[in-house]
Amino acid sequence: MRVVLHIGHSKAGSSSIQRFLIDNQAALLERGVATAGKDFEFSNEAEIRRPPNFWLEDKAKDPVSAGAGIREALEKASQDRRVKIAVISAETLGRRERADLFEGMADRFDLKVLHYVRRQDAWIYAAWKQWQVKAGLTLEEWVEQCLSRTTPDYKGIWSAWTQSAIPEEAYEMVWLNEKTLTGGDLLTDFCARAGIDGDGLARPGRINPGFDPALMEVFQRAPFLFEGPHDNVVYRYLEDRLPEEAFVSGRMPFPLAKAVMDSFRESNETLRRRFAPDVDHDALFGLEPPADESGESDIDRLYRAMGYVLHLMANEKRGKNPAR
Template identity: 25%
Template sequence: MTRLYLHIGTPKSGSTTIQNFLLANEAALPFRSVKAFGGLTATKLRYSIDNARSRASYANSWRYAKLPQFKDITKGIWEAAQSEVSATPDDHRPFLISGEQFYWFFDKDSDAINGLHASLANLFDEITVLLYLRPQVGFVKSLYSQQVKGQTRSTVSYKDFVSDRDGLADLCDYSGRTDLWAEAFGDRNLRVIPVNPNNYPNGNLVVDFLTRVDAEDPGLLRLAQEHPRSNVSPTFFQLNLMRRGNQLGLGRKFLRRWLISGLTRKLGAEKFPDTYDRLIRDVSRDGNRKLNAGYLRDFPVKLPE
């Protein structure tokens, strides 16, 4: 019997910390990965669906080369995975995939999510989906930060980023997205965890992740406890400097080297304004209440209502 643990994010909820630990300690993990999918982080699975986001990402990744037919790549991924999993000796170790790209690329595309389940069910007998949910105020601010400092190189102000109430409500709709994954994979196969140190063993996210994928070897848990956090976020002042740099077309290396420095860290506002926190909580409340009464009912700290 083959089992798969599928960790799908969400973004800005510690996925990078988890994945860095997994990749740094891959040889010690009691899991198998599928090379045809791109290994533990399964980066190729974003191309297993045919929608606008997936195609745009695929085209961008082949920017300087001849673009193969998208459908041929998609078909090839699943055929290679079928051959690989079938040929892998059964040593009773489960398979593991950890990638936040699922949340973005599958989004609310129920056909794509159902299609992913159908394809994975042809390879694995049991599939458990893990989903970490960060309180939306922190999620929105962290996502905005990523869009300014990352490859998107956004020039949008934070005020404009949150001003569209309908768009903000959709962004914060954890409940609607969770329902789609539950409908496809079965609600009993979802493990949904609210992001908060008080919900983790010893307050450690990576330790929590390992216990939820039934990897409780003492040596591995000790490594997880010692694993450092992955990111130091720029201050709000630094983000605004970067946003101005994006508007001027300055290179990312320049922005990171000079604008995200120890000196600029001491200047201006450190934290995001709390002006829009209430709006974020308002658009999140109904969905959070539903999740708290269901998947999250046994956690000491739930999502804010």
């Protein structure tokens, strides 16, 4: 049996892959693919609703027991003749120490590790939006923290998995870039690399979209809107009700982005030579200064943020329910 470990990275399409696996679990099982659920049960035995992130977080406190539990679940799945591929998708596996949970399993299963990553300036911005902004942290403060800790450490994760858990050839790092993704698309690439027939299967809609920078400034200055880093109530409410122009792919200012990419240049070049040797360095990691990053004032952004609030109030007064 082939075992596909999708180990993330967080903020690199993991939610889209997991939504695809969960939404299509019945059809995938007909094609020989079983997916691990929240309690590490596989979809050939039970309906799954969430990936096993929290199970792994809890069980990994005792790595020996966790490794035994994973092996037991995989052995059980392999006894079902319908199952040719078992997929475990959990971005928490991207931590270095998680590799130890799978030590020796390549001797029993055809193991493949898929690690999708975003260039670091984009990842840091997305992580700020998802978690740090809710604590009131400025983007500049978050960038400083990331650079001081070498976060995200893609090179370190690659080393941890290939030095202790799996053969070098079983590990694939894939940059979220149209030049490195099969067909220029994440889900097409995932299915191709995992050996899954994905033709005709349902695809998820928009997941974790970016917000207008005007709204991001409001969130950062009003952390009382959130009850913690994983509280997404405000985000979900706005995702369902704001006009399309409120959703943009946010980016950090050019000077910050340059500092980030300069910091990771050496490790990125090592990873490019190993995993994307046919793609030019600048095609993956290059930066072009914007024509003008100073054309919008703080007051302009404030007016626009107020406009979004008035949009929500007016639609509610009209009795409209624009939730998508």
